[in-house]
Amino acid sequence: MEDARVWEFERSLWTGGPETYEALIDDECLMVLPAQPYVFTAEQAIAAVEDTPRWSEVTFSEEQVVRPQEGLIVLSYRAEAKRSDRSYVAFCTSTIRRLAHDEWRVVQHQQTVPLTAG
DSSP states (O other), X not given: OOHHHHHHHHHHHHHSOHHHHHHHEEEEEEEEOSSTTSEEEHHHXXXXXXXXXXXXXXEEEXXXXXXXXXXXXXXXXXXXXXXXXXXXXXXXXXEEEEEETTEEEEEEEEEEOOSSOO
16 A cells, blocks of 8 residues: 555544444454553444544654555654544554555554643
8 A cells, every 4th residue: 555545544444434444354353542441442442433433633743654565554744633523642653564455454453642742
């Protein structure tokens, strides 16, 4: 997957609903998020998205993409997300693996909220 598609894929996880998570999150995915229970399984992450308003806008900066082996992509970036009632800044990593031609799933995602988000 070329870089432009990687970032489109990642952006959809911030703005898409539960159906996006169900389609793009691997059953074996683990996420670390700044909300209880902090470490989420794929099932818990999908359930959390069902109960959380989605971001209307997200901007990435400081983007890095590495491909340590065929079919494996690791991202790191700074995310600035907004919706009508809230804004949010976090430093993130995601690991995406290819299951088949043009079929990719997130196997790891982590968000760190800086102590001073500036």
